[in-house]
Amino acid sequence: MDKNTVIGFLLIGAIIVAFTFLNRPTQEQLAQQQRMRDSLQQVERQKAALEAERSANGGSGESSEIKQQNSVADFFAVGQVLASDSVTASPDSLDVIQPTGEELVTLENEKLRVTLSTLGGRIHSVQLKGEKRYNGDSLILFEGDEARFNLELFNRNSVRLSTEDQLFTPIVTADGKSVVMRLGSSPERHVDLVYTLPENEFMLDFDIRVVGMKASLHSESLTNLRINWEQKIRQQENGRQFENRFARLNYRYVGQDAQKMSDSKNDRKELTEPIKWFAFKDQFFSTVIIAEKPFSNTILSSQPHVTGEYIKSYKAETWVPVTVDPQRDELTASFNYYFGPNHFYTLKSYDKEISDSSQKLYLEELVDLGYRWLSxxxxxxxxxxxxxxxxxxxxxxxxxxxxxxxxxxxxxxxxxxxxxxxxxxxxxRPQIKEIEEKYPGQDKEMMLKRQQATMDLYSKAGxxxxxxxxxxxxxxxxxxxxxxxxxxxxxxxxxxxxxxxxxxxxxxxxxxxxxxxxxxxxxxxxxxxxxxxxxxxxxxxxxxxxxxxxxxxxxxxxxxxxxxxxxxxxxxxxxxxxxxxxxxxxxxxxxxxxxxxxxxxxxxxxxxxxxxxxxxxKPKKQSGFMARLAEAQKMQEKQARERAKEAAKRNYRR
Incomplete structure (x- = not known):
């Protein structure tokens, strides 16, 4: 080993030691990680205790309600942490807002009837007015358990809050166009899911607001919120097999063309690049989720159903970027739902006011108009x-x-x-028959002569x-x-x-x-x-x-x-x-x-x-193609004659 090699290894070792030293966690970070581990262990012990209590009570609803209250309390308890992190409120000391049971609230305009549920604060059902199924029933995109929405948040103690299991408090605005589904411990500390339905629109505005929790949320939840959206696609048309061909999960990368997933088999995509929207598409209707800021790290799944009342099941797991307002101590994430027809001009109209082509939605690509060179x-x-x-x-x-x-x-x-x-x-045709009579038979020489004579006839006649x-x-x-x-x-x-x-x-x-x-x-x-x-x-x-x-x-x-x-x-x-x-x-x-x-x-x-x-x-000059074809036929005829002569010579020698 020479001197230069030894010096190189020593330098590499020095860099590794320095990098390890500079990137070691501080005492505060180590203490924070320990608190998170302790908190997770405490939550797991509480879950085990609640499950044991539920089993002891014979699976009664009382234990489930206690579990929900404790889960919400555990999550919002960190919101009472003082700026010094030296005092933490007990979950039992919080006044957690809890409605008495599931309620349904309706938003309605000329085109849509959207029903919201206080259980999970989610969309319970969507009906398209003026549209019918093939059997004459009202056209409902989904209802009840046919769709699932879940928002996940983590506090600084790594306590997870899943909204689909929680009961929200509905707050309807005076004009009746918006509904706020609120989950929280106080008016100063809560999670709001805000739904707004404009007049005469298929587009529903949706905002997630996390208020008074900036200091108590995990760093991961300060940048992105994790959401899940699942939906079963009903059979809406008479021809099930044909409808199934046009029911696809579509998505669009930022600044790129829309993509399609398989319509005939199970398909799963893990998308690392940002996407602007994804669509749960039927033949003529779609549920499209459109991000104000592009979704990241998205997993999409599609599963066809051969029989039954559903033709497809779609799933989406994604991260939604948040906007932090430090003055109001509020985190927001905004996007839109499109519940409507796959009508070319209706979908295209959402880009009318957008001049920047990179910001356009291009929702009209949901309408399958054939291959790109044909569409x-x-x-x-x-x-x-x-x-x-x-x-x-x-x-x-x-x-x-x-x-x-x-x-x-x-x-x-x-x-x-x-x-x-x-x-x-x-x-x-009569002249072609004369050529066939002149050169009968199926041997190669006669066939070549027929072809040559036929091409000469076509060429001279035009x-x-x-x-x-x-x-x-x-x-x-x-x-x-x-x-x-x-x-x-x-x-x-x-x-x-x-x-x-x-x-x-x-x-x-x-x-x-x-x-x-x-x-x-x-x-x-x-x-x-x-x-x-x-x-x-x-x-x-x-x-x-x-x-x-x-x-x-x-x-x-x-x-x-x-x-x-x-x-x-x-x-x-x-x-x-x-x-x-x-x-x-x-x-x-x-x-x-x-x-x-x-x-x-x-x-x-x-x-x-x-x-x-x-x-x-008339003297006629052959086109390039016809000349080359004629020349090729002459060459074939010449080669055939030469092969025939060679064969005759071999037979003579024998």
């Missing part, structure tokens, strides 16, 4: 046009009809281009098998955008049209209760008439289109029946989707058939063939 079609076209027609109070069936027609008119040039490309292939595919591909984003729009459009909810009583869910022509193997798995226990009509029309159009675009070329076995099979498979896939979506696909196919028949009348195939024949006589 812009719905955001900037589908939704604005759809809402424009809603102003006229027309029936939903008529609005979907008009929107489908508008879409078809917009893409009409692409549709015509695709039809014309198919017509070119169709009028060249036709291309691919030219009809590109217009169809350009239409796909619009078809996919509508596929995501209709299941998320709350405007369709409980809107009837013809035999469909609710366009936001499936229409049931035939339904049954028994579980039929395979059929029930893929179709559910019903058959949708709109889906059936869409499938029949689509099969008809597919067969017609296949006949119209048949070039006469030989195809692989089974390829002809594949498009029809895919159309039938769509019936099993879409049978449980909203009737509004299947109605749109039904109309879209009908319009396509109508325009195809119109194009057939307008396009003279004899003139088209004459034009193609004229193109053959």
């Amino acid at each position: 812009w079609i719905n955001k900037y076209f589908t939704i604005p046009v759809f809402n424009y027609f809603l102003k006229f109070n027309w029936g939903m069936g008529l609005i979907i009809f008009i929107m489908t027609l508008i879409i078809k008119l917009i893409i009409l040039p692409l549709t015509y281009k695709s039809f014309k490309s198919s017509a070119k292939m169709r009028v060249l 036709a291309s098998p691919m030219s009809g595919c590109f217009p169809m591909l350009l239409q796909m984003p619009i078809l996919l955008a509508f596929f995501f729009f209709f299941p998320s459009a709350i405007e369709l909810r409980h809107q009837s049209f013809l035999w469909a009583s609710d366009l936001s869910t499936f229409d049931s022509l035939i339904h049954w209760d028994a579980n039929i193997p395979l059929i029930s798995k893929f179709l559910g226990n019903h058959i949708s008439l709109f889906c059936l009509l869409m499938t029949i029309v689509n099969v008809f159009y597919t067969k017609y289109n296949m006949a119209a675009t048949d070039t006469g070329q030989a195809q692989m076995p089974g390829m002809k029946s594949m498009p029809i099979l895919m159309s039938v498979m769509m019936f099993f896939f879409l049978n449980s989707y909203p009737a509004g979506l299947n109605y749109y696909y039904f109309l879209s196919t009908l319009f396509t058939i109508g325009f195809t028949l119109l194009f057939k009348q307008l396009l003279n195939e004899e003139k088209l063939l004459a034009q193609l024949e004229a193109n053959k006589r």
Whole structure:
């Protein structure tokens, strides 16, 4: 070991010794830690004594009440500590405010009815006015034990206070818009949970205020408050399996896009980065908890329910940053509850007054409009046009009809281009058959010659098998955008049209209760008439289109029946989707058939063939793609000939 290495080890050792010396706890800190350990031991002894007393009393309610009073008294007792920490009041000497039993207090506006419970000071139930469940009952997001709220505080003796077990005293403001749920030992020392419901709003303001406890709270509670929120999601719509797909726990990081948890399996996320909000989302309604200051160290859990009255269970454990007011000796933490519909413009309206994009909520991301590269079609076209027609109070069936027609008119040039490309292939069919007769057989050399001759024909005539595919591909984003729009459009909810009583869910022509193997798995226990009509029309159009675009070329076995099979498979896939979506696909196919028949009348195939024949006589430069394709085919043909010669030579030598 050289001299430099020895010096390095000595320096490292000196740094470690100095760091340990400088960071050792002071005598006051050691004494404080000992007091905390003694306090925790005392609390545990009290709990054991109370449990023993409860067992001796046969589990009577009297012991539970004594336990609650002592818990509150133990927590607030530290509030009587003098500034010198030399005197501590006994829990028995405090006048703890205790209501006689659980009471319910209601806050109400034009949109919400929020019931609060003095047990835990929590929200007992939330009802959305003007909304109904699929069975006609009032739409209640949760009630009673279906939701749980708990706030945890620690005093300097590390005594924990869980609010969910405590009875609060309700204080209703004179205007009836706010309710204060108070827990405390005196007017100067208490914990307030303040609920305020503005007029005509889905947003409920919520404040936590810890008054007169700054000197007695544990340092951890002076910076962050720990809260738990749990909720079971009721089945609100007719199609349980379909509703389950859109019920997700969503959350949004500060300055980032919203994230989604799994909708089909148990999921758990431990988030170390700050989040602005998390949402317990159903298909059409959500409970969103929005932080004034971002939540930290959040744990989110989601659990689906296969059967029963609930479709999901959500849990959130998080820390809420507090604001300390030293002059008033008050700690506050503020956030909001959103109890309302997943309506795009309603959610977007909460960012109207916010100019700083980093502070915006972007709650509209709760509305599932498809993949990010696709959602812009719905955001900037589908939704604005759809809402424009809603102003006229027309029936939903008529609005979907008009929107489908508008879409078809917009893409009409692409549709015509695709039809014309198919017509070119169709009028060249006799010449394709001549090529097949000239180069018969399935050996590689003949197949290459057929391909080469066919490509030469298309190139000279100005036709291309691919030219009809590109217009169809350009239409796909619009078809996919509508596929995501209709299941998320709350405007369709409980809107009837013809035999469909609710366009936001499936229409049931035939339904049954028994579980039929395979059929029930893929179709559910019903058959949708709109889906059936869409499938029949689509099969008809597919067969017609296949006949119209048949070039006469030989195809692989089974390829002809594949498009029809895919159309039938769509019936099993879409049978449980909203009737509004299947109605749109039904109309879209009908319009396509109508325009195809119109194009057939307008396009003279004899003139088209004459034009193609004229193109053959013109010197034509091949496109880069066609030239490369032709060159590749020539190379394949040359290689095939060389391989055939080599094989012939080997056979001759033998």
